[in-house]
Amino acid sequence: MGIMAWLIIICIAGILTTSLIGFVRGGKIPERMQMQESRFSAEIFYTLLIIYLVVIIGFGLVYFVLSMSHVLLVENSELRDESIVGSLMRSIYFSGVTLLTIGYGDITPIGIGRLIALVQALIGYVLPAAFVLKLVQNNQDNRERKKDML
Template sequence: MALLYGTVTIGFGMIYLLLELENYTVLHEMGHPLQGNYFYKLQTAFYFSSITFFSVGYGDLSPVGIGRLIASVQAFIGYTLPAAFVVRTVFYVEPPEKK
C-alpha cells in the first residue's frame, strides 16, 4: 500500500515538475508564479503533490491553468484509494474453510 501511495505521489510530482520546466505555469506560490532553480521546483512539485494527495493543501501553493485539473484528479484518487482498500478488504476476503 505504501508503495502505491509513493508511486502516485512521485508520478504526479513529476507531471507538475515537467510542466513547470516546459514553461507552463501550473503552480503559484503565495500568489506568484513558481520561481527558482531546478531543485527548488523539484522539491516544491513533490511537496505540492504530497499535500494534494494526502490532504486538501495548506494554501501556500495553488494550482493554476491545467494544474487545477491535474490536482483535482490527484485529490480524487487520494480520497477514493483508501475506500477502495476498505472495500477490497471487507468484500473480497474469503472466509477460512471449515474442516
C-alpha cells in the first residue's frame, strides 16, 4: 500500500480520535448552547447524531482507502470488482451496519478489516454509555451551580 493511502488513514484516524476524545472529555460549551434541563433536548439529539455520522463516515473512508490497495470487504462470499462510487457506498454501508451493531452478514471483512471492524463495533457499543454518563455529569454540574448561586 502506498504512503499516500497510509497518510489518509492516519489523518482520518486522527480526526476520529480527536472528535471522540473531545466528546468524552467535554470541551467548553458556549453559554448560549448550554443544555437545558428537560427530558428531551434537541441539542443532545443532534450532538449524538453528528458523532455517529462522523464515526460512520470516518470508518467508511478507512475501509474505502484500504480497499483501493486490496480487497477488504467480501459481499455474499464473492470477490467483486466495483466502481469507485460503488466501493465507497459499500464501505460506508458496512461502516454503518458495524457501528450500529446490526451485522446483517451480507458483507464480511477480511484481513486487517476484521480488526478495524472490531474496533468500530466496540466504539458503537461504548458510545451510548459514554453519552449517558456525560449527560449525568452535566446534570450534576448544573445542580451544583444552582446550589452555589443560592
